[in-house]
Amino acid sequence: MKWEDQRQSDNVEDQRDGGGEGGRGGIAGGRGLSLGGIVIALLASWAFGINPMTVLGLMGGGSAPAPAPSAQSHSGAKPQDAGARFVSTVLADTEDVWGGYFAAQQQKYPPPALVLFRGRSNTGCGLGEAAMGPFYCPADRKVYIDLAFYDTLRDRLGAPGDFAQAYVIAHEVGHHLQNLQGTTAKMDGARQRVSEREYNALSVRLELQADCYAGVWAFHSQQSKGWLEKGDIEEGLNAAAQIGDDTLQRRSQGMVVPESFTHGSSEQRTRWFKRGLESGELKACDTFKSGSV
Incomplete structure (x- = not known):
C-alpha cells in the first residue's frame, strides 16, 4: 500500500502520553462499537492477561457507568x-x-476524530480498554x-499487512457512518425491546454493514489514488476472516456457539467486505433488509 507522502488528517488526537487514561467502568451499555468487541474480549485472558468477563458483563447489557469525559486533544505537531x-x-x-x-448527495460529511491511546482512555461512552x-x-x-x-492482529490473529490495518480503521469509520444515518440509535432502541439472542x-448485521462500508471505501480509495499493491486486497479479506466470530x-474456547455471534462468521465478514469492494455503493450494504446474511 503506497501510503507514504499522502495527506494526513488533522483530526487525530494523540493521548499516548497518558492524558486519556483514568476513570472507571467499561464501554457504557455496549454503545462503543468495536471491530473485535465481545470476541476480542474472549481472547483477552490469553492475549492480554485480563479477565474477559469484565468487558463481557457490560457489553452484554449489564449495568453501565455514566459516560466519562471525552478525551481531549493535545496541542502541538502531528x-x-x-x-x-x-x-x-x-x-x-x-x-x-x-x-x-x-457531497454527491448534496450532504455534508462531518468526519470523526481518531484518538491514539495506550492501555485505556476515557471516552464519551465510558472507559475504553486496549483489550477491547x-x-x-x-x-x-x-x-x-x-x-x-x-x-x-499480525502476531496472534494471523492478519499481517498494511491494508489489513487500513481495513480496521475503515471498519470503525463505517460505524461512524451508521451513527450519522441513525442506525446506531435504532440499535440502542432495539436493545430494550428484544432478547439477547x-x-x-x-x-451481526450492524458489524457486517460496517465491513461492507469498509469495502466501499476501498473501492473509491483505489479509484482515486491507485495506492493498493499486489496482495493488499487479500490482506484485507484475510483480516476480515481472522476476526470472524x-x-x-x-481459537479462544475450542468451540463455536453461533447464537452468541455478534460480529459475524469469517465467511460472512469476508463476503460483505467483498460486496462493498466490488459494488462501490452504500446501497449494496443494507444488511438489515437482506433476508439472510
Whole structure:
C-alpha cells in the first residue's frame, strides 16, 4: 500500500502520553462499537492477561457507568512515528472518500476524530480498554485505537499487512457512518425491546454493514489514488476472516456457539467486505433488509 507522502488528517488526537487514561467502568451499555468487541474480549485472558468477563458483563447489557469525559486533544505537531502517520493517512483518505460521496448527495460529511491511546482512555461512552480492540464511540463521534492492537492482529490473529490495518480503521469509520444515518440509535432502541439472542443477530448485521462500508471505501480509495499493491486486497479479506466470530471462538474456547455471534462468521465478514469492494455503493450494504446474511 503506497501510503507514504499522502495527506494526513488533522483530526487525530494523540493521548499516548497518558492524558486519556483514568476513570472507571467499561464501554457504557455496549454503545462503543468495536471491530473485535465481545470476541476480542474472549481472547483477552490469553492475549492480554485480563479477565474477559469484565468487558463481557457490560457489553452484554449489564449495568453501565455514566459516560466519562471525552478525551481531549493535545496541542502541538502531528505525531511522526510510523504507526501514527499511517492511521492518520488512512483516516484522511476516509475523509476524502466519504466527503466526496456525501457531497454527491448534496450532504455534508462531518468526519470523526481518531484518538491514539495506550492501555485505556476515557471516552464519551465510558472507559475504553486496549483489550477491547479498536472501537468507535457514537457519543463523542471518535474512533479509538491502541496501536498495539496491530501487533496482536499480525502476531496472534494471523492478519499481517498494511491494508489489513487500513481495513480496521475503515471498519470503525463505517460505524461512524451508521451513527450519522441513525442506525446506531435504532440499535440502542432495539436493545430494550428484544432478547439477547435477537440483539446478537442485529449486532451481526450492524458489524457486517460496517465491513461492507469498509469495502466501499476501498473501492473509491483505489479509484482515486491507485495506492493498493499486489496482495493488499487479500490482506484485507484475510483480516476480515481472522476476526470472524467462529474463528475467534474456536481459537479462544475450542468451540463455536453461533447464537452468541455478534460480529459475524469469517465467511460472512469476508463476503460483505467483498460486496462493498466490488459494488462501490452504500446501497449494496443494507444488511438489515437482506433476508439472510
